[in-house]
Amino acid sequence: MRTALIAGNWKMNGSLALVEDFARTFAEARLPAVEVALMVPAPYLDAARRAFDDTPLAVGAQTLHPEAKGAFTGEVSGDMLIESGARYVLVGHSERRNLFHEDDAAVLARVRAALTVGLTPILCVGESLEEREAERTEAVVLGQVMAVFDALEPDERVRVIIAYEPVWAIGTGRTATPEQAQAVHAAIRARLGEYDATLAEDLRLLYGGSMKAANATELLTQPDIDGGLVGGASLQVDDFLAICQSAG
Template identity: 70%
Template sequence: MAKPLIAGNWKMHGSLALIEEFGRAFATVELPAEVEVALIVPFPYLAQAAQKLASVGVCVGAQTLSDQPSGALTGEVSGDMLRELGARMVLVGHSERRSLFHEDDQAVLGRIRAALAVGLTPILCLGETLEQRDDDRTEAVVLGQLEAVFDALDVDERTRLVVAYEPVWAIGTGRTATPEQAQAVHSAIRQRLVGYSSALGENTQILYGGSMKAANAADLLAQPDIDGGLVGGASLQVDDFLAICQSAG
Protein backbone atom coordinates (compact mmCIF):
# COMPACT_ATOMS: atom_id res chain seq x y z
CA MET A 1 0.00 0.00 0.00
CA ALA A 2 1.17 3.50 -0.83
CA LYS A 3 1.73 5.86 2.09
CA PRO A 4 -0.84 8.69 2.24
CA LEU A 5 0.38 12.09 1.01
CA ILE A 6 -1.43 15.40 1.40
CA ALA A 7 0.16 18.16 -0.70
CA GLY A 8 -1.12 21.72 -0.57
CA ASN A 9 -0.70 23.75 -3.78
CA TRP A 10 -0.72 27.45 -2.94
CA LYS A 11 -0.61 28.48 -6.61
CA MET A 12 0.12 32.24 -6.84
CA HIS A 13 -1.03 32.91 -3.29
CA GLY A 14 0.58 33.10 0.12
CA SER A 15 2.89 35.31 2.14
CA LEU A 16 5.73 35.11 4.64
CA ALA A 17 3.16 35.66 7.38
CA LEU A 18 1.17 32.63 6.20
CA ILE A 19 4.30 30.48 6.27
CA GLU A 20 4.89 31.58 9.85
CA GLU A 21 1.28 30.71 10.70
CA PHE A 22 1.61 27.23 9.21
CA GLY A 23 4.91 26.68 11.00
CA ARG A 24 3.35 27.52 14.37
CA ALA A 25 0.31 25.34 13.67
CA PHE A 26 2.27 22.25 12.63
CA ALA A 27 4.52 22.64 15.66
CA THR A 28 1.55 22.30 18.01
CA VAL A 29 -0.54 19.63 16.23
CA GLU A 30 0.24 15.93 16.13
CA LEU A 31 -0.50 14.54 12.69
CA PRO A 32 -0.98 10.83 11.95
CA ALA A 33 2.48 9.26 11.78
CA GLU A 34 1.75 7.44 8.53
CA VAL A 35 0.74 10.59 6.62
CA GLU A 36 3.23 12.59 4.54
CA VAL A 37 2.53 16.32 4.25
CA ALA A 38 3.89 18.79 1.70
CA LEU A 39 3.31 22.44 0.89
CA ILE A 40 3.88 23.49 -2.72
CA VAL A 41 4.64 27.21 -2.52
CA PRO A 42 5.59 29.99 -4.99
CA PHE A 43 9.29 30.25 -5.82
CA PRO A 44 10.02 33.33 -3.63
CA TYR A 45 8.82 31.50 -0.50
CA LEU A 46 10.69 28.23 -0.92
CA ALA A 47 13.67 28.99 1.32
CA GLN A 48 11.55 30.47 4.10
CA ALA A 49 9.06 27.60 3.95
CA ALA A 50 11.81 24.98 3.99
CA GLN A 51 13.42 26.65 7.01
CA LYS A 52 10.18 26.96 8.96
CA LEU A 53 8.65 23.59 8.11
CA ALA A 54 11.58 21.15 8.10
CA SER A 55 11.55 20.78 11.88
CA VAL A 56 7.85 19.86 11.90
CA GLY A 57 8.17 17.17 9.23
CA VAL A 58 6.51 19.03 6.35
CA CYS A 59 8.12 18.68 2.93
CA VAL A 60 8.35 21.73 0.66
CA GLY A 61 7.82 21.65 -3.08
CA ALA A 62 7.82 23.96 -6.09
CA GLN A 63 5.07 24.46 -8.66
CA THR A 64 7.09 23.89 -11.84
CA LEU A 65 10.66 23.94 -13.15
CA SER A 66 12.59 24.45 -16.36
CA ASP A 67 13.49 21.46 -18.49
CA GLN A 68 17.00 22.94 -18.79
CA PRO A 69 19.74 22.88 -16.12
CA SER A 70 20.87 26.46 -16.85
CA GLY A 71 21.09 29.00 -19.65
CA ALA A 72 19.93 32.34 -21.05
CA LEU A 73 16.33 31.65 -20.08
CA THR A 74 15.08 34.75 -18.32
CA GLY A 75 12.34 33.98 -15.83
CA GLU A 76 12.99 30.23 -15.67
CA VAL A 77 14.09 28.28 -12.59
CA SER A 78 16.19 25.10 -12.67
CA GLY A 79 15.87 21.98 -10.60
CA ASP A 80 19.23 22.60 -8.93
CA MET A 81 18.04 26.03 -7.82
CA LEU A 82 14.93 24.49 -6.30
CA ARG A 83 16.97 21.90 -4.47
CA GLU A 84 19.34 24.56 -3.12
CA LEU A 85 16.36 26.45 -1.67
CA GLY A 86 15.08 23.34 0.09
CA ALA A 87 12.47 21.96 -2.32
CA ARG A 88 12.09 18.19 -2.38
CA MET A 89 9.06 17.89 -4.67
CA VAL A 90 7.83 19.68 -7.78
CA LEU A 91 4.53 19.75 -9.64
CA VAL A 92 4.78 18.91 -13.32
CA GLY A 93 1.98 19.15 -15.87
CA HIS A 94 -0.56 20.89 -13.66
CA SER A 95 -3.67 21.69 -15.70
CA GLU A 96 -3.00 25.42 -15.41
CA ARG A 97 0.49 24.92 -16.85
CA ARG A 98 -0.95 22.85 -19.70
CA SER A 99 -3.78 25.27 -20.52
CA LEU A 100 -2.35 28.72 -19.71
CA PHE A 101 1.28 28.10 -20.66
CA HIS A 102 0.67 25.54 -23.41
CA GLU A 103 2.81 22.77 -21.94
CA ASP A 104 2.14 19.64 -23.99
CA ASP A 105 3.08 16.05 -23.16
CA GLN A 106 6.61 16.47 -24.51
CA ALA A 107 7.17 19.58 -22.41
CA VAL A 108 5.87 17.71 -19.37
CA LEU A 109 8.23 14.81 -20.05
CA GLY A 110 11.19 17.20 -20.33
CA ARG A 111 10.39 18.69 -16.93
CA ILE A 112 9.93 15.25 -15.39
CA ARG A 113 13.40 14.27 -16.62
CA ALA A 114 14.88 17.52 -15.29
CA ALA A 115 13.35 16.91 -11.87
CA LEU A 116 14.55 13.33 -11.69
CA ALA A 117 18.06 14.36 -12.78
CA VAL A 118 18.53 16.46 -9.62
CA GLY A 119 16.71 14.18 -7.18
CA LEU A 120 13.40 16.03 -6.95
CA THR A 121 10.20 13.99 -6.66
CA PRO A 122 7.90 14.98 -9.52
CA ILE A 123 4.15 15.04 -8.92
CA LEU A 124 2.79 14.29 -12.39
CA CYS A 125 -0.63 15.90 -12.85
CA LEU A 126 -3.23 14.32 -15.13
CA GLY A 127 -6.78 15.37 -15.90
CA GLU A 128 -9.58 15.88 -18.39
CA THR A 129 -11.70 18.91 -19.25
CA LEU A 130 -15.48 18.94 -18.90
CA GLU A 131 -15.84 18.62 -22.68
CA GLN A 132 -13.59 15.54 -22.69
CA ARG A 133 -15.55 13.99 -19.83
CA ASP A 134 -18.86 14.67 -21.56
CA ASP A 135 -17.46 12.98 -24.68
CA ASP A 136 -16.60 9.87 -22.60
CA ARG A 137 -12.89 10.42 -23.22
CA THR A 138 -11.79 10.65 -19.58
CA GLU A 139 -9.75 7.44 -19.49
CA ALA A 140 -8.27 7.99 -22.94
CA VAL A 141 -7.09 11.49 -22.03
CA VAL A 142 -5.84 10.69 -18.53
CA LEU A 143 -4.09 7.44 -19.44
CA GLY A 144 -2.65 9.07 -22.56
CA GLN A 145 -1.04 11.76 -20.41
CA LEU A 146 0.28 9.07 -18.06
CA GLU A 147 1.72 6.92 -20.84
CA ALA A 148 3.38 9.91 -22.54
CA VAL A 149 5.65 10.08 -19.49
CA PHE A 150 5.86 6.54 -18.13
CA ASP A 151 6.51 4.92 -21.52
CA ALA A 152 9.61 7.12 -21.87
CA LEU A 153 11.09 6.37 -18.44
CA ASP A 154 13.10 3.39 -17.31
CA VAL A 155 12.02 1.01 -14.56
CA ASP A 156 13.80 2.87 -11.76
CA GLU A 157 12.65 6.32 -12.86
CA ARG A 158 8.99 5.27 -12.82
CA THR A 159 9.20 4.39 -9.13
CA ARG A 160 10.24 7.94 -8.25
CA LEU A 161 7.05 9.68 -9.39
CA VAL A 162 3.88 10.63 -7.59
CA VAL A 163 0.73 10.85 -9.74
CA ALA A 164 -2.11 13.32 -9.18
CA TYR A 165 -5.48 13.06 -10.91
CA GLU A 166 -7.07 16.49 -11.16
CA PRO A 167 -10.28 16.72 -13.19
CA VAL A 168 -9.93 20.14 -14.79
CA TRP A 169 -13.66 20.77 -14.50
CA ALA A 170 -13.40 20.47 -10.70
CA ILE A 171 -10.51 22.88 -10.10
CA GLY A 172 -11.51 26.24 -8.67
CA THR A 173 -15.10 25.77 -9.82
CA GLY A 174 -16.58 24.54 -6.56
CA ARG A 175 -17.51 21.32 -8.33
CA THR A 176 -15.95 18.11 -7.08
CA ALA A 177 -15.93 14.65 -8.59
CA THR A 178 -17.99 12.33 -6.46
CA PRO A 179 -15.94 9.79 -4.52
CA GLU A 180 -17.18 7.16 -6.97
CA GLN A 181 -16.17 9.21 -10.04
CA ALA A 182 -12.74 9.90 -8.58
CA GLN A 183 -12.25 6.27 -7.57
CA ALA A 184 -13.12 5.05 -11.08
CA VAL A 185 -10.36 7.15 -12.64
CA HIS A 186 -7.88 6.32 -9.87
CA SER A 187 -8.59 2.63 -10.40
CA ALA A 188 -7.92 2.99 -14.14
CA ILE A 189 -4.62 4.75 -13.39
CA ARG A 190 -3.68 2.04 -10.89
CA GLN A 191 -4.42 -0.72 -13.38
CA ARG A 192 -2.33 1.01 -16.05
CA LEU A 193 0.56 1.26 -13.60
CA VAL A 194 0.16 -2.45 -12.82
CA GLY A 195 0.66 -2.97 -16.55
CA TYR A 196 4.20 -1.66 -16.11
CA SER A 197 4.73 -3.76 -12.97
CA SER A 198 2.67 -4.99 -10.05
CA ALA A 199 5.03 -3.28 -7.60
CA LEU A 200 4.64 0.04 -9.40
CA GLY A 201 0.88 -0.22 -9.24
CA GLU A 202 0.93 -1.08 -5.56
CA ASN A 203 3.44 1.49 -4.38
CA THR A 204 2.81 4.59 -6.49
CA GLN A 205 0.96 7.33 -4.61
CA ILE A 206 -2.06 8.51 -6.61
CA LEU A 207 -3.49 11.76 -5.28
CA TYR A 208 -6.86 13.35 -5.98
CA GLY A 209 -6.77 17.04 -6.85
CA GLY A 210 -10.06 18.72 -7.57
CA SER A 211 -11.58 20.97 -4.90
CA MET A 212 -10.71 18.66 -2.01
CA LYS A 213 -11.65 20.37 1.22
CA ALA A 214 -12.23 19.53 4.87
CA ALA A 215 -15.89 18.69 4.26
CA ASN A 216 -15.30 16.06 1.56
CA ALA A 217 -11.76 14.83 2.25
CA ALA A 218 -12.71 11.86 4.42
CA ASP A 219 -15.11 10.44 1.82
CA LEU A 220 -12.60 10.87 -0.99
CA LEU A 221 -9.69 9.48 1.01
CA ALA A 222 -11.74 6.43 2.01
CA GLN A 223 -11.69 5.21 -1.59
CA PRO A 224 -9.32 2.25 -2.10
CA ASP A 225 -7.22 3.81 -4.87
CA ILE A 226 -7.01 7.39 -3.56
CA ASP A 227 -3.75 7.71 -1.64
CA GLY A 228 -3.98 11.37 -0.72
CA GLY A 229 -4.80 14.80 -2.03
CA LEU A 230 -3.40 17.66 -4.06
CA VAL A 231 -5.25 20.41 -2.25
CA GLY A 232 -5.78 23.88 -3.71
CA GLY A 233 -7.75 26.62 -1.99
CA ALA A 234 -8.17 24.74 1.28
CA SER A 235 -4.38 24.55 1.67
CA LEU A 236 -4.33 28.31 2.32
CA GLN A 237 -6.50 27.88 5.42
CA VAL A 238 -4.53 26.40 8.32
CA ASP A 239 -7.46 24.74 10.09
CA ASP A 240 -8.92 23.30 6.89
CA PHE A 241 -5.59 21.91 5.71
CA LEU A 242 -4.85 20.35 9.08
CA ALA A 243 -8.29 18.74 9.07
CA ILE A 244 -7.61 17.21 5.64
CA CYS A 245 -4.27 15.88 6.88
CA GLN A 246 -6.02 14.33 9.86
CA SER A 247 -8.57 12.71 7.53
CA ALA A 248 -5.77 10.86 5.74
CA GLY A 249 -4.69 8.97 8.87
Protein backbone atom coordinates in the same frame (compact mmCIF):
# COMPACT_ATOMS: atom_id res chain seq x y z
CA MET B 1 1.38 -0.19 2.34
CA ARG B 2 1.27 3.20 0.64
CA THR B 3 1.76 6.19 2.96
CA ALA B 4 -0.75 8.95 2.27
CA LEU B 5 0.56 12.27 0.97
CA ILE B 6 -1.36 15.51 1.33
CA ALA B 7 0.19 18.20 -0.88
CA GLY B 8 -1.04 21.77 -0.83
CA ASN B 9 -0.67 23.93 -3.93
CA TRP B 10 -0.70 27.61 -3.06
CA LYS B 11 -0.46 28.65 -6.74
CA MET B 12 0.32 32.41 -6.97
CA ASN B 13 -1.02 33.08 -3.48
CA GLY B 14 0.25 33.25 0.07
CA SER B 15 2.75 35.36 1.97
CA LEU B 16 5.67 35.04 4.35
CA ALA B 17 3.21 35.58 7.19
CA LEU B 18 1.18 32.58 5.98
CA VAL B 19 4.35 30.47 5.87
CA GLU B 20 4.97 31.31 9.52
CA ASP B 21 1.33 30.61 10.42
CA PHE B 22 1.58 27.11 8.92
CA ALA B 23 4.89 26.51 10.69
CA ARG B 24 3.43 27.42 14.11
CA THR B 25 0.30 25.33 13.61
CA PHE B 26 2.00 22.21 12.28
CA ALA B 27 4.79 22.32 14.87
CA GLU B 28 2.12 21.55 17.47
CA ALA B 29 -0.20 19.40 15.35
CA ARG B 30 -0.88 15.75 15.98
CA LEU B 31 -1.05 13.92 12.68
CA PRO B 32 -1.69 10.33 11.63
CA ALA B 33 0.88 8.44 9.55
CA VAL B 34 0.77 10.87 6.66
CA GLU B 35 3.31 12.88 4.67
CA VAL B 36 2.53 16.56 4.15
CA ALA B 37 4.00 19.03 1.67
CA LEU B 38 3.27 22.59 0.62
CA MET B 39 3.96 23.76 -2.93
CA VAL B 40 4.72 27.41 -2.25
CA PRO B 41 5.62 30.15 -4.76
CA ALA B 42 9.32 30.12 -5.64
CA PRO B 43 10.22 33.30 -3.70
CA TYR B 44 9.03 31.62 -0.48
CA LEU B 45 10.87 28.31 -0.86
CA ASP B 46 13.89 29.08 1.29
CA ALA B 47 11.80 30.80 3.96
CA ALA B 48 9.46 27.81 4.04
CA ARG B 49 12.39 25.39 4.32
CA ARG B 50 13.69 27.25 7.35
CA ALA B 51 10.27 27.77 8.95
CA PHE B 52 9.20 24.14 8.48
CA ASP B 53 12.43 22.67 9.87
CA ASP B 54 10.84 21.43 13.11
CA THR B 55 7.48 20.50 11.62
CA PRO B 56 6.16 17.58 9.55
CA LEU B 57 5.83 19.90 6.55
CA ALA B 58 8.00 19.32 3.48
CA VAL B 59 8.55 21.95 0.82
CA GLY B 60 7.61 21.62 -2.83
CA ALA B 61 7.76 23.81 -5.92
CA GLN B 62 5.11 24.45 -8.54
CA THR B 63 7.17 24.03 -11.73
CA LEU B 64 10.72 23.89 -13.07
CA HIS B 65 12.52 24.50 -16.33
CA PRO B 66 13.77 21.38 -18.16
CA GLU B 67 17.26 22.84 -18.67
CA ALA B 68 19.84 22.93 -15.88
CA LYS B 69 20.89 26.53 -16.63
CA GLY B 70 20.95 29.10 -19.40
CA ALA B 71 19.41 32.24 -20.86
CA PHE B 72 15.85 31.54 -19.68
CA THR B 73 14.88 34.76 -17.93
CA GLY B 74 12.36 34.22 -15.15
CA GLU B 75 12.71 30.42 -15.06
CA VAL B 76 13.93 28.20 -12.22
CA SER B 77 16.03 25.04 -12.57
CA GLY B 78 15.82 21.83 -10.62
CA ASP B 79 19.18 22.44 -8.95
CA MET B 80 17.95 25.85 -7.76
CA LEU B 81 14.87 24.20 -6.26
CA ILE B 82 17.00 21.63 -4.47
CA GLU B 83 19.25 24.36 -3.05
CA SER B 84 16.14 26.21 -1.87
CA GLY B 85 14.96 23.16 0.06
CA ALA B 86 12.33 21.67 -2.26
CA ARG B 87 11.71 17.93 -2.17
CA TYR B 88 8.73 17.78 -4.54
CA VAL B 89 7.75 19.61 -7.72
CA LEU B 90 4.47 19.74 -9.60
CA VAL B 91 4.69 18.87 -13.28
CA GLY B 92 1.92 19.11 -15.87
CA HIS B 93 -0.62 20.94 -13.72
CA SER B 94 -3.63 21.82 -15.85
CA GLU B 95 -2.89 25.53 -15.47
CA ARG B 96 0.61 24.96 -16.85
CA ARG B 97 -0.81 22.89 -19.71
CA ASN B 98 -3.60 25.34 -20.55
CA LEU B 99 -2.22 28.79 -19.70
CA PHE B 100 1.43 28.18 -20.54
CA HIS B 101 0.89 25.69 -23.36
CA GLU B 102 2.99 22.86 -21.90
CA ASP B 103 2.28 19.81 -24.03
CA ASP B 104 3.10 16.18 -23.25
CA ALA B 105 6.66 16.57 -24.55
CA ALA B 106 7.25 19.59 -22.29
CA VAL B 107 5.79 17.72 -19.33
CA LEU B 108 8.05 14.74 -19.95
CA ALA B 109 11.11 17.00 -20.19
CA ARG B 110 10.26 18.51 -16.80
CA VAL B 111 9.71 15.11 -15.20
CA ARG B 112 13.13 14.03 -16.42
CA ALA B 113 14.72 17.26 -15.16
CA ALA B 114 13.18 16.70 -11.72
CA LEU B 115 14.36 13.10 -11.53
CA THR B 116 17.87 14.07 -12.64
CA VAL B 117 18.41 16.33 -9.62
CA GLY B 118 16.59 14.14 -7.09
CA LEU B 119 13.26 15.94 -6.87
CA THR B 120 10.07 13.89 -6.65
CA PRO B 121 7.80 14.95 -9.52
CA ILE B 122 4.07 14.98 -8.93
CA LEU B 123 2.69 14.38 -12.41
CA CYS B 124 -0.73 16.00 -12.82
CA VAL B 125 -3.20 14.49 -15.27
CA GLY B 126 -6.86 15.17 -15.92
CA GLU B 127 -9.67 15.76 -18.38
CA SER B 128 -11.76 18.81 -19.23
CA LEU B 129 -15.54 18.92 -18.82
CA GLU B 130 -15.97 18.53 -22.58
CA GLU B 131 -13.75 15.45 -22.59
CA ARG B 132 -15.66 13.90 -19.70
CA GLU B 133 -19.02 14.57 -21.34
CA ALA B 134 -17.67 12.96 -24.53
CA GLU B 135 -16.78 9.88 -22.43
CA ARG B 136 -13.09 10.36 -23.16
CA THR B 137 -11.89 10.57 -19.55
CA GLU B 138 -9.84 7.36 -19.53
CA ALA B 139 -8.40 7.97 -23.00
CA VAL B 140 -7.23 11.47 -22.04
CA VAL B 141 -5.95 10.65 -18.57
CA LEU B 142 -4.21 7.42 -19.48
CA GLY B 143 -2.76 9.11 -22.56
CA GLN B 144 -1.16 11.75 -20.35
CA VAL B 145 0.22 9.07 -18.03
CA MET B 146 1.60 6.99 -20.89
CA ALA B 147 3.21 10.02 -22.58
CA VAL B 148 5.53 10.16 -19.57
CA PHE B 149 5.75 6.57 -18.31
CA ASP B 150 6.37 5.03 -21.74
CA ALA B 151 9.53 7.15 -21.98
CA LEU B 152 10.90 6.41 -18.50
CA GLU B 153 13.03 3.54 -17.32
CA PRO B 154 11.58 1.23 -14.63
CA ASP B 155 13.79 2.73 -11.91
CA GLU B 156 12.53 6.20 -12.87
CA ARG B 157 8.83 5.32 -12.89
CA VAL B 158 8.89 4.29 -9.23
CA ARG B 159 10.06 7.79 -8.24
CA VAL B 160 7.01 9.56 -9.69
CA ILE B 161 3.74 10.42 -7.94
CA ILE B 162 0.59 10.89 -10.04
CA ALA B 163 -2.16 13.36 -9.18
CA TYR B 164 -5.49 13.00 -10.95
CA GLU B 165 -7.12 16.41 -11.17
CA PRO B 166 -10.29 16.66 -13.24
CA VAL B 167 -9.89 20.07 -14.83
CA TRP B 168 -13.60 20.78 -14.45
CA ALA B 169 -13.27 20.49 -10.65
CA ILE B 170 -10.29 22.82 -10.14
CA GLY B 171 -11.22 26.11 -8.54
CA THR B 172 -14.87 25.65 -9.46
CA GLY B 173 -16.15 24.25 -6.19
CA ARG B 174 -17.25 21.15 -8.10
CA THR B 175 -15.75 17.86 -6.99
CA ALA B 176 -15.74 14.46 -8.60
CA THR B 177 -17.82 12.10 -6.51
CA PRO B 178 -15.76 9.58 -4.56
CA GLU B 179 -16.98 6.93 -6.99
CA GLN B 180 -15.94 8.99 -10.04
CA ALA B 181 -12.53 9.72 -8.57
CA GLN B 182 -11.98 6.11 -7.54
CA ALA B 183 -12.89 4.84 -11.01
CA VAL B 184 -10.20 6.98 -12.66
CA HIS B 185 -7.62 6.13 -10.00
CA ALA B 186 -8.37 2.44 -10.49
CA ALA B 187 -7.93 2.83 -14.26
CA ILE B 188 -4.57 4.53 -13.75
CA ARG B 189 -3.41 1.80 -11.38
CA ALA B 190 -4.54 -0.90 -13.81
CA ARG B 191 -2.56 0.78 -16.60
CA LEU B 192 0.52 0.98 -14.35
CA GLY B 193 0.13 -2.75 -13.82
CA GLU B 194 0.84 -3.24 -17.52
CA TYR B 195 4.33 -1.87 -16.85
CA ASP B 196 4.89 -3.77 -13.61
CA ALA B 197 2.65 -5.21 -10.89
CA THR B 198 4.85 -3.90 -8.09
CA LEU B 199 4.84 -0.41 -9.60
CA ALA B 200 1.03 -0.45 -9.69
CA GLU B 201 0.84 -1.59 -6.09
CA ASP B 202 3.37 0.88 -4.70
CA LEU B 203 2.96 4.09 -6.70
CA ARG B 204 0.94 6.79 -4.93
CA LEU B 205 -2.07 8.33 -6.67
CA LEU B 206 -3.43 11.62 -5.35
CA TYR B 207 -6.78 13.23 -6.01
CA GLY B 208 -6.84 16.93 -6.86
CA GLY B 209 -9.95 18.94 -7.58
CA SER B 210 -11.65 20.96 -4.83
CA MET B 211 -10.69 18.62 -1.99
CA LYS B 212 -11.61 20.24 1.30
CA ALA B 213 -12.19 19.31 4.92
CA ALA B 214 -15.86 18.49 4.27
CA ASN B 215 -15.19 15.85 1.60
CA ALA B 216 -11.66 14.67 2.36
CA THR B 217 -12.55 11.64 4.46
CA GLU B 218 -14.90 10.20 1.86
CA LEU B 219 -12.34 10.68 -0.91
CA LEU B 220 -9.35 9.46 1.06
CA THR B 221 -11.03 6.22 2.11
CA GLN B 222 -11.32 5.07 -1.50
CA PRO B 223 -8.98 2.11 -2.09
CA ASP B 224 -6.91 3.68 -4.88
CA ILE B 225 -6.71 7.25 -3.58
CA ASP B 226 -3.49 7.71 -1.61
CA GLY B 227 -3.75 11.38 -0.73
CA GLY B 228 -4.69 14.74 -2.12
CA LEU B 229 -3.39 17.66 -4.13
CA VAL B 230 -5.22 20.47 -2.38
CA GLY B 231 -5.73 23.91 -3.90
CA GLY B 232 -7.81 26.60 -2.21
CA ALA B 233 -8.14 24.78 1.12
CA SER B 234 -4.34 24.68 1.43
CA LEU B 235 -4.36 28.45 2.00
CA GLN B 236 -6.43 28.02 5.18
CA VAL B 237 -4.27 26.45 7.84
CA ASP B 238 -7.14 24.97 9.87
CA ASP B 239 -8.82 23.49 6.79
CA PHE B 240 -5.56 22.03 5.51
CA LEU B 241 -4.77 20.54 8.91
CA ALA B 242 -8.22 18.94 9.02
CA ILE B 243 -7.61 17.34 5.61
CA CYS B 244 -4.27 15.99 6.82
CA GLN B 245 -5.96 14.54 9.90
CA SER B 246 -8.55 12.86 7.67
CA ALA B 247 -5.83 10.82 6.01
CA GLY B 248 -5.23 8.57 9.02
